[in-house]
Amino acid sequence: MYQYDTVDRQMLADRTAEFRGQVARRLSGELTEDQFKRLRLMNGLYLQLHAYMLRVAVPYGSLNPTQMRKLAWIGRTYDKGYGHFTTRTNLQFHWIRLKDAPDILDHLATVDMHAIQTSGNCIRNVTADPYAGATAEEVDDPRVWAEALRQWSTFHPEFSLLPRKFKFAITAAPKDRTAARVHDIGLVLRRARDGALGFEVIVGGGMGRTPYIGPTIREFLPANRLMSYMEAILRVYNRHGRRDNNYKARIKILVAALGTEEFTRQVEAEWAKIGDSVDLPDTELARIRGAFTRTGFETLPARSEVFEAAKASNPALARFARNNLKPHKKPGYAIVEISLKGIGETPGDATSEQMEAVADLAERYGQDDIRVTHEQNLVLPHVKLDDVAAVWAGLHAAGIATPNINLVSDIIACPGLDYCALANARAIPIAQHIAEKFRDPDRAEKVGELKIKISGCINACGHHHVGHIGILGVDKKGEEFYQLTLGGSGAEDAALGSSLGPALPYEKVADAVDTLVDVYLRERQDGERFLDTFRRTGVTPFKEAVYADAH
Amino acid sequence: MKALTANRLTDGDVVFWKDGQWVERFADAQLWADDDPAAVEAEGHGKAQGTTVIDVYLIDLIESEGFWAPLSYRERIRALGPTNHPHHGKQAEGGAVVEALQHAHGAARSTGRVNLIKRK
Amino acid sequence: MPTLIELKDTLARTVDDPFTHVADGDDLATGDVIVSLTRFQADGERLLSEGRRVGVRVAAGEEVEALAYDLPRLSVVALDFPKNLDGRAFSNARLLRERYGYRGEVRAVGDVLREYAAFMVRCGFDAFEPADGASANEWQAATGRYRHVYQRSADDRSPAFVERQG
Numbered sequence A: 001m002y003q004y005d006t007v008d009r010q011m012l013a014d015r016t017a018e019f020r021g022q023v024a025r026r027l028s029g030e031l032t033e034d035q036f037k038r039l040r041l042m043n044g045l046y047l048q049l050h051a052y053m054l055r056v057a058v059p060y061g062s063l064n065p066t067q068m069r070k071l072a073w074i075g076r077t078y079d080k081g082y083g084h085f086t087t088r089t090n091l092q093f094h095w096i097r098l099k100d101a102p103d104i105l106d107h108l109a110t111v112d113m114h115a116i117q118t119s120g121n122c123i124r125n126v127t128a129d130p131y132a133g134a135t136a137e138e139v140d141d142p143r144v145w146a147e148a149l150r151q152w153s154t155f156h157p158e159f160s161l162l163p164r165k166f167k168f169a170i171t172a173a174p175k176d177r178t179a180a181r182v183h184d185i186g187l188v189l190r191r192a193r194d195g196a197l198g199f200e201v202i203v204g205g206g207m208g209r210t211p212y213i214g215p216t217i218r219e220f221l222p223a224n225r226l227m228s229y230m231e232a233i234l235r236v237y238n239r240h241g242r243r244d245n246n247y248k249a250r251i252k253i254l255v256a257a258l259g260t261e262e263f264t265r266q267v268e269a270e271w272a273k274i275g276d277s278v279d280l281p282d283t284e285l286a287r288i289r290g291a292f293t294r295t296g297f298e299t300l301p302a303r304s305e306v307f308e309a310a311k312a313s314n315p316a317l318a319r320f321a322r323n324n325l326k327p328h329k330k331p332g333y334a335i336v337e338i339s340l341k342g343i344g345e346t347p348g349d350a351t352s353e354q355m356e357a358v359a360d361l362a363e364r365y366g367q368d369d370i371r372v373t374h375e376q377n378l379v380l381p382h383v384k385l386d387d388v389a390a391v392w393a394g395l396h397a398a399g400i401a402t403p404n405i406n407l408v409s410d411i412i413a414c415p416g417l418d419y420c421a422l423a424n425a426r427a428i429p430i431a432q433h434i435a436e437k438f439r440d441p442d443r444a445e446k447v448g449e450l451k452i453k454i455s456g457c458i459n460a461c462g463h464h465h466v467g468h469i470g471i472l473g474v475d476k477k478g479e480e481f482y483q484l485t486l487g488g489s490g491a492e493d494a495a496l497g498s499s500l501g502p503a504l505p506y507e508k509v510a511d512a513v514d515t516l517v518d519v520y521l522r523e524r525q526d527g528e529r530f531l532d533t534f535r536r537t538g539v540t541p542f543k544e545a546v547y548a549d550a551h
Numbered sequence B: 001m002k003a004l005t006a007n008r009l010t011d012g013d014v015v016f017w018k019d020g021q022w023v024e025r026f027a028d029a030q031l032w033a034d035d036d037p038a039a040v041e042a043e044g045h046g047k048a049q050g051t052t053v054i055d056v057y058l059i060d061l062i063e064s065e066g067f068w069a070p071l072s073y074r075e076r077i078r079a080l081g082p083t084n085h086p087h088h089g090k091q092a093e094g095g096a097v098v099e100a101l102q103h104a105h106g107a108a109r110s111t112g113r114v115n116l117i118k119r120k
Numbered sequence C: 001m002p003t004l005i006e007l008k009d010t011l012a013r014t015v016d017d018p019f020t021h022v023a024d025g026d027d028l029a030t031g032d033v034i035v036s037l038t039r040f041q042a043d044g045e046r047l048l049s050e051g052r053r054v055g056v057r058v059a060a061g062e063e064v065e066a067l068a069y070d071l072p073r074l075s076v077v078a079l080d081f082p083k084n085l086d087g088r089a090f091s092n093a094r095l096l097r098e099r100y101g102y103r104g105e106v107r108a109v110g111d112v113l114r115e116y117a118a119f120m121v122r123c124g125f126d127a128f129e130p131a132d133g134a135s136a137n138e139w140q141a142a143t144g145r146y147r148h149v150y151q152r153s154a155d156d157r158s159p160a161f162v163e164r165q166g
């Protein structure tokens, strides 16, 4: 993992000192709320329904055990003993006091963490493939570039008052676990025929009120020119993005208005003028790369007899292995996904005890490496097959061995009306009701991969547009209603969902999902996922079934 | 009926106006008839207290099981706490008013700010 | 008249403003003036020929490219920050310094707030009309708060990746 040096640490120290002063000026009345609001937002501190919420950055979703323990400790000391992992792979504390916030930021800084640029119209936390450094699929380690982007974008003087917030995703694998095509910029690392490393650059995807799948504006950008090219894109956006209407201010609107070709032309023209002075020298790239090079792998057989025997005698472990284990690039290792979607629990929530359990397991069995996924789960990317049974036992004891990764109960949900000041409707209880319907793990496994994503309003923090089943909370004559969409995908086959029909009331949503799944099970052909069946049949059979009783 | 609510500056806690003070329980909140000018007056006083509270606004109430409850779902959740964690927030304390809020029927508007609701 | 803070060699001090801001409809007064881009395009030649020093106020939506050929004759380019945290002037400032090599004064006008002072300096501003009543001392504290920077910009600070090479 990347280790902060003096420079990185002093940046944090300067920032927390500044914020402490600002909070003091607010509490003394020197600053009004209007003046202070943007300052606290620059430090990830929002006011929500019940209290302040502090959004802590987890850069490219990467944590070490010490950091995880500190988050657990903060949750216990300053919150109600838990934290909420978000679809930006950040961690939110929902019950924070303003007067505690400077102390919390100081505590975070002791483990090289912060809340910088987790809010505001600036470049936000970069999403990276949670399997980075562990999957055999990737052509390079995307964290190297994510860390380079983190530094470049932190306190960027020119791009700190953009028209709107700005989000990057970066992956180096053909299987996209970052939703790169629905980000402001999606970067996909590729190798050219001659072996040279470069990026496919996707710009102007997004969700929210006007969702777009982003177009590719460059098939191959030489990797070492990344920073200057990003600077060119951001400059074109900073100068020409709309500032008259918040809903039209994201870069996707600019790209769509200019057309991909003209937008690309402007970026390339700007890039040609910028030159390479802002690009990182190879020495710095090598320094960053060195931090991610992992040498601790043992030479192991691909098959672990210990593990096979454990599975044979423990069906729960076998089920966990079927659903939560992913192939590792090294023989004898596995990627272990930890579901934060226990049936009946709040998606993405982890108690302080659970965080500590994960930290312990990562330390003992996982080479000190923990990842957060944009699907609100955690990952131990490097676990020996020999140790999986012990990891499972630890997770089981902590109540987080739910074997449902990518299954129907592995639901993304934003905080919604239970916490969020912008919400139209609740999201969490909807997720809980749906998960209850699939409590029987046999049934859930039979259904197979099915991604349900729920947002409490059109801001789409719950990524509903790209859910195989998307659920959007709307306010219909003052009541909680839910608009269902089908057929979305945030993966490499990115697509926006299409509407199922009229919005449904709160009580009807879980049943409707149940019906949708029944239709799929009836219609599906060999090996089809829900998404495949939907793409083949179209919306009609689903629509007929859900709205049958309305006729 | 109406009540006046805000969030306390230092900790963000939801508070309600009562005779010139901010109290934490909705059950203790001062209530005004819809046309009582004292409500708007209190709102003015509340808004002037910039180092005590933020986000001061009046909310509409409806009758529920013999008690008054916020008209909007959003305001009920503010008065109670999140529905996914029944032991978090004000609802943890229990009591008749809390129960009435939890069972309140009616319009359940998701935005309860008086001025944001378009009246027909 | 707004306070003018000048920054030279990382020292901020309050100075008397020799320039008069002249609005589009107003009389061109006497002495050194700052006029809008539109006005400059109409009256610039005359003003310069009168021997006055001339500055141009560039709105956030205007682009400094329009001044490319006039820059050597301009004493001040005043870049406007409209309300609602509009950062277009940051790009304009960098272009003036980095692309056009402009050496005159680049002044921040409009909604100029100390929280963004350090960014302004990094983008090449060296004069400021604070809208938040900040004193020269406060301004200097705000610009000097961060000991390091991560990226190259229009100032001459070494980014972290250069510092690290020792």
Ligand code: SF4
Binding pocket: A414, A415, A416, A417, A420, A421, A422, A423, A424, A455, A456, A457, A458, A459, A460, A461, A462
């Ligand atoms: S989608 Fe809406 S309700 Fe959900 S977290 Fe985002 S802003 Fe809040």
